[in-house]
Amino acid sequence: MSETASFDTIVLGAGAAGLFHAGLAGQRGRRVLVLDHAKRAADKVRISGGGRCNFTNLETRADRFLSQNPHFAKSALARYTPWDFISLMAAHGLTYTEKHKGQLFCDQKSGAIIQMLFDECDKGGVEIRLSTEVSGVAHRDGRFLVETSGDAVSAERLIVATGGLSIPKMGATGLAYDIARQFGHDIVETRPGLVPFTFSGELGEKFAAISGVATPVIASVPGAHFDEDLLFTHRGLSGPAALQTSSYWHQGEPLSLSLQTKEDVGDALRAAKQATPKQTLAKALEAHFPARLAGLIADVGPLAQEARLADLSHTAIDAFAAFLKDWRVTPMGTEGYRTAEVTVGGIATGGLDQKTMESRHVPGLHFIGECVDVTGWLGGYNFQWAWASAHAAAML
Ligand SMILES: Cc1cc2nc3c(=O)[nH]c(=O)nc-3n(C[C@H](O)[C@H](O)[C@H](O)COP(=O)(O)OP(=O)(O)OC[C@H]3O[C@@H](n4cnc5c(N)ncnc54)[C@H](O)[C@@H]3O)c2cc1C
Numbered sequence: 001m002s003e004t005a006s007f008d009t010i011v012l013g014a015g016a017a018g019l020f021h022a023g024l025a026g027q028r029g030r031r032v033l034v035l036d037h038a039k040r041a042a043d044k045v046r047i048s049g050g051g052r053c054n055f056t057n058l059e060t061r062a063d064r065f066l067s068q069n070p071h072f073a074k075s076a077l078a079r080y081t082p083w084d085f086i087s088l089m090a091a092h093g094l095t096y097t098e099k100h101k102g103q104l105f106c107d108q109k110s111g112a113i114i115q116m117l118f119d120e121c122d123k124g125g126v127e128i129r130l131s132t133e134v135s136g137v138a139h140r141d142g143r144f145l146v147e148t149s150g151d152a153v154s155a156e157r158l159i160v161a162t163g164g165l166s167i168p169k170m171g172a173t174g175l176a177y178d179i180a181r182q183f184g185h186d187i188v189e190t191r192p193g194l195v196p197f198t199f200s201g202e203l204g205e206k207f208a209a210i211s212g213v214a215t216p217v218i219a220s221v222p223g224a225h226f227d228e229d230l231l232f233t234h235r236g237l238s239g240p241a242a243l244q245t246s247s248y249w250h251q252g253e254p255l256s257l258s259l260q261t262k263e264d265v266g267d268a269l270r271a272a273k274q275a276t277p278k279q280t281l282a283k284a285l286e287a288h289f290p291a292r293l294a295g296l297i298a299d300v301g302p303l304a305q306e307a308r309l310a311d312l313s314h315t316a317i318d319a320f321a322a323f324l325k326d327w328r329v330t331p332m333g334t335e336g337y338r339t340a341e342v343t344v345g346g347i348a349t350g351g352l353d354q355k356t357m358e359s360r361h362v363p364g365l366h367f368i369g370e371c372v373d374v375t376g377w378l379g380g381y382n383f384q385w386a387w388a389s390a391h392a393a394a395m396l
Pocket of ligand 1: 012013014015016017018035036037038041042043044045047048049050053054055056132133134161162163164166167170171172173174175340341342368369370371379380381382383384386
């Protein structure tokens with residue numbers, strides 16, 4: 001039998017969490033090998049945040065993450081904060097801009113973040129092998145043996161950082177879940193998160209007809225509500241309000257949309273009824289919404305679209321105002337893993353040590369990043385989890 005090359009740590013996945021972990025572990029004196037089947041490392045970092053990588057969020061707290069155990073992420077997030085990552089960037093001469101709600105974007109673009117991850121790996125003498133398929137993992141005599149499309153390799157520590165199922169075109173696979181199952185871990189059912197909603201039938205056609213229109217809403221599903229912009233699309237609903245609620249949504253549930261306006265629409269319609277009684281409801285709504293959306297709301301709301309304000313009773317106006325605060329729409333589904341930014345669910349946290357991300361079943365086996373059942377909101381939270389969980393596993 002030929003000798004297998006041996007390392008202290010093998011990292012599966014050269015994405016955000018894998019590369020970050022490898023740099024840290026290498027700089028702590030470990031001989032680290034990173035394996036990835038993709039031709040290029042960190043492709044999701046590259047395209048993230050529209051090419052500027054929304055690398056963290058200053059409002060990072062455990063309650064901005066979905067998990068069956070909402071406390072699990074606390075330890076890692078407390079020990080590696082957004083400010084730690086900002087300091088690392090500063091040491092590499094990188095700067096950032098804060099945008100909406102604590103979201104930080106890299107001024108030098110996402111390529112600079114990837115270069116920083118590579119530079120940190122170089123400092124730690126990390127070896128990275130791309131275009132390498134992983135065909136099997138075994139655990140024997142306290143070591144992990146990894147069979148690959150190249151040489152077999154072994155190490156005493158195996159860090160699984162192969163991410164979730166989102167965007168298979170970019171190389172996403174269920175490898176992390178397969179390895180977890182192989183070693184006796186439970187998987188919390190996975191589903192696409194941070195993903196646009198699709199609608200069918202008449203409502204789908206109406207949304208398509210106003211595709212491109214955006215408006216501020218509070219979007220709610222059981223357990224969550226988000227005060228964000230909603231975007232109407234050819235396929236249904238997108239924009240931050242839809243993406244955020246999609247992570248909490250389950251098939252068949254309605255979404256409640258509360259359309260946000262500068263003034264109270266009920267009061268404004270009552271005033272308009274006095275001032276311009278011949279105006280139609282649709283026309284009157286144009287004072288509060290983009291014209292195409294005003295037409296759609298008048299059309300789907302509880303009053304006749306062509307009703308003149310003079311004909312509307314105060315009770316009818318109240319009913320219409322109430323509809324605007326709780327417009328129920330039921331998506332047909334979502335665009336699925338094809339476009340989802342993340343995978344909700346994953347490796348059950350009960351099987352992992354929250355301080356080190358190490359398996360409770362197999363010593364030396366760790367799961368980090370998106371493959372774990374910890375999913376962040378939109379806005380830099382998922383990268384912060386990748387950095388923090390990677391750091392936790394490296395501090396052993
Ligand atoms: C379009 C888009 C935009 C995003 N924008 C943001 C953003 O701005 N801010 C934010 O916080 N989050 C963002 N995210 C989410 C974020 O990219 C992920 O949460 C994060 O990359 C997860 O890191 P990870 O290291 O766990 O997994 P990944 O970064 O997905 O890395 C996994 C790696 O494992 C490799 N791999 C997978 N299967 C195998 C296999 N079988 N064998 C070998 N290698 C394998 C992959 O090739 C990949 O390189 C975005 C996601 C998408 C899709």
